[in-house]
Amino acid sequence: MSRQTLIPSALARLPWRMLLLVLLIGGFGLVVLYSAAGGSMRPWALSQGVKLIAFMFGAVILSHIGEARLRQAALPAYAMILVSLLAVELLGGIAGGSQRWLDLGFVRLQPSELMKPAIVLAVARFYDMLPSGEVRRWSAIWPAALLIAVPAFLVMLQPDLGTALMITAGGLTVMFLAGLPLRLFVGGGLALGALAPLAYFFVLRDYQRNRVLIFLDPESDPLGAGYHISQSKIAIGSGGIFGKGFLQGTQSHLDYLPEGQTDFVFATMAEEWGLMGGLLLIVAFILLCQWGLGVSRRANTRFARLTAAGLSTTIFFYVMINLMMVMGLAPVVGIPLPLVSFGGSAVMTVMLCLGLLMAIDREADRGGRRYRG
Amino acid sequence: MTRKVLTEAQQGFTFTRRALFIGGAQMGIGAVLAGRMAWLAIAENAHYSDLAESNRVQSILVPPRRGWIVDRSGKPIAVNRPDLRVDLIPDRVKDADALIATLRAILDLPEDEVERIHEDLAKAAGYRPVQVASNLDWDRYAAVNLRLADLPGVAPSRGFARHYPTGPAVGHLVGYVGAASAEDYEREKNPLLITPGFRIGKEGLEKTMDATLRGRAGAKRTEVTARGRLVRELTMRPEVPGKYLHLTVDAGLQDYAARRLGDQSGSVVVIDVAKGDMLAMASMPCYDPNSFSAGISHSEWNMLSADDHLPLVNKTLQGLYPPGSTVKPMNALALLEAGVDPNETVSCTGAYRVGAGTFHCWSRRGHGAINMSRAIAQSCDIYFYTMMRKLGIERLAAMARRLGLGEKYPLPVVSQRFGTVPDAAWKEQKYKKAWTVADTVNTSIGQGYMLTNPLQLAVMAARIASGRKIEPRLIHEPNEAVPPAMDVDPEHLALVREAMSAVVNGGGTAAVARLQVPGVLLAGKTGSAQVRRISMADRLAGRAKALGDSGEWRLRDHGHFICFAPADTPRYAAAVTLEHAGHGAEAAAVARDIMTYLFDQPRAMRTLEANEEKWGGGIMARMAAKSTRWRAAQAANAAPTAPTPIGQTPPAPPPGPATDTAAEIPPSPDVPR
Incomplete structure (x- = not known):
């Protein structure tokens, strides 16, 4: 490689196109946070910028983990996180209310966030261990289903519908890619459609049920619980094609848009930058996910491929659920827009996914293009 | 079910296919999201921009x-x-x-x-x-x-x-x-x-x-x-x-009229006979409109509702009274039009028989032989019983309508009760009974079925004074058109006006009304209206059952006085009605002072100030005192009693005219608003 003479090979080998995409998305996010604070670096933009850079470094360091170590760590990590989820549930029960984090003293750990990549690793590891002949047997299904169902159920109890959905979706994606019979997914989809009403009545909490109702008819309560969706749609719709201009958003600056720096940051952005800003973000996120799928295609091992595809789909689910919610296509479930919304956990999770993807990418480069038949 | 065993190669192939599918699905969903956003931002932009604006602004x-x-x-x-x-x-x-x-x-x-x-x-x-x-x-x-x-x-x-x-x-x-x-x-x-x-x-x-x-x-x-x-x-x-609302009213005169009414329950209407401008329209007692604009208190409202002087009723428009003898000049006009010689005399013995009933003149001794002018000046009842009986009700009613009785005027007021000008057809329709001679005789002295409001009496006076078809107006208009002349012979009018001047200046029934203004003569006509049991107060007092034992006052006759001045070249016409004042003389005194105000303001003010000293202060002071007493009575937990007029001891009722006709007088008919 000729570039090695100019810059260190460690740097040159980094996937710069992906990192630039991340910087573009994160940078744009900082601009939006700056505006959301009324044209100020505080309280959000500065702190978020520091977190972005720190976690990005973390991701680059993580990318040096070898695939073998990752493979070994997959199930133990999953088990540890599952235990902390249980601990949160128990502590939450004592504290009386919904608690989602463990206070470790130096950091507040939110196990459900970590479960998002961990479920992908665990399920991928399971199918990695499964002999190829077994894939179409019952024994290929129930252990994976259990791996998914237990944490999803625990998170649901918190209650955090959005995260539970994401954990389920990430695990299912890996099962799908592992080659389970297609009719399972088609049939499952149909069954889900039939069970949804039951879940609505027996699983969801009152406020979640309310959100679903309001999602189905936001105008029914424009000043109450439907307020979020209504105001978000107003912000996006009033932004038009080119937006109202930087620092000119009224919905966000006059506090009509709730959570304008966290879950509804996309609406804050869309009001000032319009459809153009929205398309920029959507395209950037799609490219990021396509890069992840590309990593998965280039990967050498079954574990690496399933993991890479699963992780990039996890990032995609983040974006999809958030945007659907913000645009009034889904109920309010409390999923932030990764890299853009203010808050550390989402940045951490996404950077964790990206770090793992980079690790797999590095392995694929090192191993060259070979296919183990 | 035969189990398909997959090779690793087949698995790899499946993975590639499904990964491609997922990649495609992601792009598809991305496109849907972009489409949704475009829909919100382009198609629905106007709608949401409006909503954002209505949030913001x-x-x-x-x-x-x-x-x-x-x-x-x-x-x-x-x-x-x-x-x-x-x-x-x-x-x-x-x-x-x-x-x-x-x-x-x-x-x-x-x-x-x-x-x-x-x-x-x-x-x-x-x-x-x-x-x-x-x-x-x-x-x-x-x-x-x-x-x-x-x-x-x-x-x-x-x-x-x-x-x-x-x-x-x-x-x-x-x-x-x-x-x-x-x-x-x-x-x-x-x-x-x-x-x-x-x-x-x-x-x-x-x-x-x-x-x-x-x-x-x-x-x-x-x-x-x-x-x-x-x-x-x-x-x-x-x-x-x-916009400004420019009234025809003279604020000074309005205030004077209201104050001059003192503690009486009554009304004053003054009309400028040149065009029909209403110079004053006062009805007392009255609420203080300032209390309403600030939001009236409970106790004030209760006090107003319980008052038997009905401060909540505008008596000039909603008070209906038998006009009494004030209709006599009008009767004279009807007689003259029918060709009756004004010098023809009737012998008044003090009593007049109709069938089995006897009608009396207010003068029990009788007036002797009396002609039309003296009949007006002395308010002789027998003359008009006799003459109007011959004339018949229809011609009387026609003249009454021509002079504005029974009429609803085009005024910007909330409601007018326009009363009754009875005739045979009206009685037939209302009571399914034939008109009787006794009815005509009753009507001839403004009793019986006939009912008028004080404004109508003032209009009647204004029409007699000017000979023109005066329509009263409250809103000032630059319109200079003079009202058209009435279809009444000017000579007849002159004769009646002279007789009305004699009422005041020629030894008639209202000598008290003579003006102390040099060179200005007042012409007028007294009237007293029998109350019987049905009075305005009674009729409207259904909700204010506070009459209690103050019965004497409410059974006295109403006093009317209609007038105009100067008698020879009339400029102003007025009607004063005092409820239960007993006789028209007191109303005549009020009218005199109000007319004096128009010609000699300082003199009128002196009279008023002297009176107010007697009554216990101006309107506001007396209202405040009354209110204090009301509160005290309420506080003492006494049953609310009707406030009695202040500073006024009821004089003995003067002899009322034609009291024997009581049996003949039907209850006052219901009158449409």
Whole structure:
């Protein structure tokens, strides 16, 4: 490689196109946070910028983990996180209310966030261990289903519908890619459609049920619980094609848009930058996910491929659920827009996914293009 | 089911296919999201831009200043004064009891006001404001503003309040203003109506001329945050104040007339006979319209409702009385038109037989041989019994209508009761009974079925005085057209006018009304109307059952006096009605002073001031005293008794005319409004 003479090979080998995409998305996010604070670096933009850079470094360091170590760590990590989820549930029960984090003293750990990549690793590891002949047997299904169902159920109890959905979706994606019979997914989809009403009545909490109702008819309560969706749609719709201009958003600056720096940051952005800003973000996120799928295609091992595809789909689910919610296509479930919304956990999770993807990418480069038949 | 065993190669192939599918699905979903966003931002842009604007921009209505009401020379009758006030917005009030208790402490509210606020709040709904207090001083207003953050639902505002400088003197003339009711708002859907402090006309001219007086609201557009904090002012559309209402009334005369009525229950109408301008229309006692514009208190309202002098009724338009002998000049005109010789005499012996019944003249001794002029001057009943019996009711009724009786005038007033000019057809329709001679005889002295309001009597006087078809008017118009002449022979009119002058100046029944103004003669006619059991007071007192044992007063006759001056070249006509005054003489004295005011103001004022000293002060002072006594009576827990007129000991009732006809007089018929 000729570039090695100019810059260190460690740097040159980094996937710069992906990192630039991340910087573009994160940078744009900082601009939006700056505006959301009324044209100020505080309280959000500065702190978020520091977190972005720190976690990005973390991701680059993580990318040096070898695939073998990752493979070994997959199930133990999953088990540890599952235990902390249980601990949160128990502590939450004592504290009386919904608690989602463990206070470790130096950091507040939110196990459900970590479960998002961990479920992908665990399920991928399971199918990695499964002999190829077994894939179409019952024994290929129930252990994976259990791996998914237990944490999803625990998170649901918190209650955090959005995260539970994401954990389920990430695990299912890996099962799908592992080659389970297609009719399972088609049939499952149909069954889900039939069970949804039951879940609505027996699983969801009152406020979640309310959100679903309001999602189905936001105008029914424009000043109450439907307020979020209504105001978000107003912000996006009033932004038009080119937006109202930087620092000119009224919905966000006059506090009509709730959570304008966290879950509804996309609406804050869309009001000032319009459809153009929205398309920029959507395209950037799609490219990021396509890069992840590309990593998965280039990967050498079954574990690496399933993991890479699963992780990039996890990032995609983040974006999809958030945007659907913000645009009034889904109920309010409390999923932030990764890299853009203010808050550390989402940045951490996404950077964790990206770090793992980079690790797999590095392995694929090192191993060259070979296919183990 | 045969199990397919997959090789690793097949697995790899499946993975590639499914990974491609997922990649495609992601792009598809991305496209859907982009499409959804484009839909919101392009197709629905206008809709959402409007919503964003209506979030951001709060329009505050700036209530217009109400137009002034001014008299014929531009003197103000109703004006606006700056007002600091505090209202409650029911929808925003959390804990009403605690809030009102706090406000009571800050504003030092009296007990009955607190009671009223509680009641108003219970009745009110939504954003229709409930007044807490108005006309506050700066300190108390500032005290509320300071604590505003802890008082949700409290809306202090600085605006204008309606003010009537002469208060009760113009109450029935102009009416009053008040906060719009829920029904008003339902009808108009105008957000101005629920602006705190905004008032609409509720009664009288304020109500009928509301469209002119109201003006158009201005708007102040401000940018506000979701929490309602004001960011900046955007634009301002100034309000358009209401237009002036220029009345024909002479404010000085109106005030004088109201004051001159003293504690009597009565009314005065003065008309300028040149064009029909109403110079005064006073009905007393009256409420203070200022009390209404500020929101009337419970005890004040109760006091007004319980008063047997009916301060809530405009007697000039809604009081119906038998006109009594005031119809005699009109009868004379009907007789002259029928060709009766004015010099023909009738012998008055004091009694007159119709069938089995006997009708008396008020003069029991009788007037002897009496002709038309003397019959008017002496108010001889027998002359008119005899003559009108021959003439018949139809010709009498025709003349009455020509002189404006039974007529509803095109005036901007809330309601007029126009009374009855009876004739055979009317009786047939109303009672299914034939007209009798006794009916004609009764009608000939303005009793029986005949009912008029005081305004009609004034119009009758004005038409006799001018010979023109006077239509009374309240709104000043630059129109110079003189009303058309009536179809009545001018010679007949001259004869009747001369007889009416003799009533006052020629030894007639109203010598008391002679003017002390050199060179000006007053012409008039007295009248007294029998009350029997059915009086205005009785009829309307169904809700104010406070008559109790004050029965004497209410059974006395009503006194009328119609007049005009100067007698030879009439300029002004007037009608004075005093309820239960016993005889027309007292009304004549009131009319004399009011007419004196028009020709010699200082003299008239001296008479009035002397009288007021006797009565215990001016209108406001006497009302305040009355109110104090009312409160004291209430506080003493006594059963509410009807307030009796102040400073007036009832004189012995003078002999009423034609009292023997009582049996013949049917109960006063119901009269449509």
